Amino acid sequence: MSRPSTDGSPIPASGAWREGDHPGWRQFETVCSDRCFALEGGGILDEITVAYETWGTLDASASNAVLLCHALTGDAHAAGPSGPGQPTDGWWDPVVGPGKALDTDRYFVVCVNVLGGCQGTTGPASPHPEDRKPYGSRFPVVSTRDIVRTQAMLADRLGVQKWLSVIGGSMGGMQALEWAVMFPERVASMVSIASTAAASPLQIGWSEVGRLAIVNDPAWNGGDYYDQADGEGPTDGLMLARRIAQIHYRSDDSLEDRFSRATVDKMDRFNLWDRFQVESYLDYHGQKLARRFDANSYLLLNKVMDLHDVGRGRGGREAALARITCPTLIASIGSDMLYTPRQQVELRELISAGGAPLEYAEIDSIHGHDGFLIEFDQVGPMLDEFVSGIAKER
Amino acid sequence: MSRPSTDGSPIPASGAWREGDHPGWRQFETVCSDRCFALEGGGILDEITVAYETWGTLDASASNAVLLCHALTGDAHAAGPSGPGQPTDGWWDPVVGPGKALDTDRYFVVCVNVLGGCQGTTGPASPHPEDRKPYGSRFPVVSTRDIVRTQAMLADRLGVQKWLSVIGGSMGGMQALEWAVMFPERVASMVSIASTAAASPLQIGWSEVGRLAIVNDPAWNGGDYYDQADGEGPTDGLMLARRIAQIHYRSDDSLEDRFSRATVDKMDRFNLWDRFQVESYLDYHGQKLARRFDANSYLLLNKVMDLHDVGRGRGGREAALARITCPTLIASIGSDMLYTPRQQVELRELISAGGAPLEYAEIDSIHGHDGFLIEFDQVGPMLDEFVSGIAKER
Known part of the structure; x- marks a missing residue:
């Protein structure tokens, strides 16, 4: 079952492993690093497990591999149905699969749980090597750069020297940008x-x-809550x-459209705790996330995003983005009040100025930042056209 | 020192009272209702204290009175310097005072602490009549309607049958709207x-x-925290x-302009608790508000705003706003991401449709919702022109 790594040795798979519902699909493979992993911020991790999923088959020239980078509370389950340990369908299931926009009959698609997360890749809930607690x-x-380096380590093991495309939204888009800046020779295109x-x-x-919402909760206990009685x-x-x-993540129009001022409770007499539908x-x-996500990972990955700055240590953002050489697609959402137009303009201007072939698309949505996880009818064709174009040129 | 009330009897002033630094200024007067106060939501308050400040002098025909309505965490100290019990200058001090846009040599300006607040008017920290706790x-x-009725009660006592103008921003703007809807005969203009x-x-x-941020704090104790040991x-x-x-309250551009990615702590090695300037x-x-504001008032006044709907019990917003007859100025802030353009359009369209003379102004600011507390160079002339125009017509 093991896919050969670049040096021909089998990948040590330490996590759960099962065949997907489609031939060639792999889920929850894990790969351990064989040396300690020095982090950008000064820390060291003595061992790392990287959990990931793949769909499709890597072709003989290893030229059809696409890396999907997930967002803050996403995970490697980008495609495929819900199942054991997977309460929902893949977050991009409508656009990734056989015959879909990112056609897994053509592409070998990989998605990796991020370092610091809580879905199999090493994170705060993982056992410390010293005491296994x-x-x-x-x-x-x-x-972000550490996360990208774990993905690069996995790419080596999978035999992928150069991704046909690295694609991500939100925190995933930060990773895609860092891929193109850190490893321009390993990225044929980026979205x-x-x-x-x-x-x-x-x-x-x-x-x-x-x-602070987490830290203010007494049950957080300074981050060491895993052995608490209530668990x-x-x-x-x-x-x-x-x-x-x-x-x-949403927008005024989106919430107005869906809820307006509808109420849950009767409001004939006012009570401080009567609730509106919103x-x-x-x-x-809130409840849905709390059931599946680790609070320490939430703290950590938010810090990952705060620290995200492609210009750090590289002479600024202009110089950093000038390192990008591959065809690049920058897509934004008009109603996004979190990743604002100013940031989209900066990306387009600096990447263009650096000389990389740049395409730009605006996703038309009232749903704000979450639009890239909702507007599949636009995201799918956009990715299909861009990645197909890159594949033809190679 | 007591100003005569409409029936000629002195206003019972139960709160602190001191002469302001300017003749005619009054601060922290309080007026008690002499009957229980039935609330829109079904509750009853057996007694109410209403604390307020005034600037200038009511003219013989009582035609120069302007009511300012404060926002969520504001108070009656709209103008004048800081002093005992007033840690800051008035929130509209640059536009209210002798010779200023709202010229207190011409106008009798009144600002009232809202019902449910924590600055002298009855609120959750006030003593319950039964046990004085x-x-x-x-x-x-x-x-909002209850708040406006306390202001109407005060207006009666002050001898103001009709306001030259009722003016407010944010939660204060909700009160101004309700004034014009509830008491069209008592409002000569509204902003x-x-x-x-x-x-x-x-x-x-x-x-x-x-x-929830407050409720999740164990020290909230269900709202009964006033006798806690730490106080x-x-x-x-x-x-x-x-x-x-x-x-x-601010905006992406405002925060970017002021802080960008500047840090407080050195970021040579990453720490989860290193802070950016923002x-x-x-x-x-947060600290500044916590020193001066009561958490229960914060809960309550947010609920006041959630419940705010001029259309409730009046056949909808269109019918309610059609009650407005006075000249009205609706002002909005282009970068406001809290009170969005959709809401501003609705106000203008429905008030216009109802037949009231409508003016509209957009405050040009990068500072978002807080712009009305920052852009005095625009707010001042806008108010001066509008209120002067109304005064001339009377």
Whole structure:
């Protein structure tokens, strides 16, 4: 079952493994690094597990591999149905699969759980090598660049020297940008959707209040909550953080369209805790995330995004983005109030100025930042056209 | 020192009272109602204190009175310097005073602390008539209309039958709208800035997460925290609620312009708790509010805004706004991401359709919703021109 790595040795698969419902699909493979992993921010991880999924088959010349980079609370399950350990269908299932926009009969598609997350790749809930207890507060801060290097390590093992395309939205788009900047020779094309060259103070502010929502929860316990009797950790804090995020992931028009001022409770007499429908919706999203996500990973990955700045240590964003040489598609969403027009203009101007062939698309949506996870009718054709074009040229 | 009330009897002043620095200025007068106050939402308050400030002198025909309505965390100190119990200058000090845009040599300007607040007018921290202990969780939900009725009661006492103008921004703009709808015969003109005919689901969502930030703080104690040993109440929760609000009171451009990605801490090695400048700024605003504001009032007044809907019980917003007969100025701020363009368009269209003379102004600001508390160079002339015009016509 093991796919050969670049040196011909089998990939050590330490995680669960099962055949997907389609030939060639692989789920939850893991690959361990054989040396310690020095992080950009100064920390060291003695061992790393990288969990990922793949769809389709790598061709003989290893030229049909596409890397999808997931967003903050996403995971490697980009495509395919729900199942054990997967409460929902893949987050881009309508656009990834046999005969779909990212056609897995043509492309070998890979998606990797990010470093610091909680879906199989090493993160704060993983066992510390010294005592096999969860890292908790001991987990070091990682960066977008660290995440990309774990993906590069996996690419080596998979035999992918050069990705046909690296594609991501939001935090995934940050990774796509870093791929094109860090490894221009390994990326034939790149797509960054609703993302940014550097986190803005607006985004950092939202990130901070989400962090504080968790930290203010006594059950967070300084990050070491995994052995608490109730086993739940800072659920209230994480739910609040998610509610906050869910609002700015959407838009005024989107919420108005769906809820307006509809109420859950009768409002014939006013009560402080009567709820409007929009509150019930936010509660639902808070609860849903708290059931599947680790609060420490939430803290950490928000910090990853705050620290995201392609210009750091590279003479600024202009110089960094000038390293990009591959054909690039920058897509944004008109109603996005989190990754704002200013950031989209900056990306387009600086990448163009650096000389890379640049395409730009605006996704027409009232749904704000979440549009790239909703407007499949636009995202699919956009990706199909761009990636097909790249494939033809190679 | 007591100003005569409409029936000639002196106003019972139960609060602190001191002469202002200018002749005719009055601060912190209070007036008690002499009967119980039935609230729109079904609750009853057996007694009410209304604290307010005035500037200038009411003329013989009582035709020069202007009511300013303050926003969520504002208070009656709209003008004048800081002093005992007033940590800051008035929130509209640059535009209210002798020779200023709202010229207190011409106008008798009044500003009233809102019902449910924490600056002298009856609110959750006030003594319950039964046991003289703070209301806390026993305080009933009030509404914009209840707030306006306390102001109307005060107007009676002051001898003001008809306001030359009722003016407010944000939550104050909600009150101004309700004045013109509830008491069209008592309002010669109205100015509503950066406000709305009804709270949107976006605003209710932000309101909910602020509420939960407080409720999640164990020190909130169900709202009954006034006798706690530390005497502080849910400070962490209130600080978080304010940070959340402070972000959406501003804008992406405003925060970028001021902070960009500047850091407080050295970022040579990454730490989860290193702060960017924008975080320090949000911390500051959280601390500043927590020192002067009561968490229960924050909960309650956010609910006031969520419940705000001029159309409730009046056959909808169109019918309600058609009651407005006075000349009206609707002002909005282009970069406001909280009181969005959709709401401004609705106000203008429905008030116009109802037949009231409507003026519209857009405040040009990068500072978002807070623009009406920042762009004095625009707010001042706008108010001067509008109110002067009304005064001339009378």
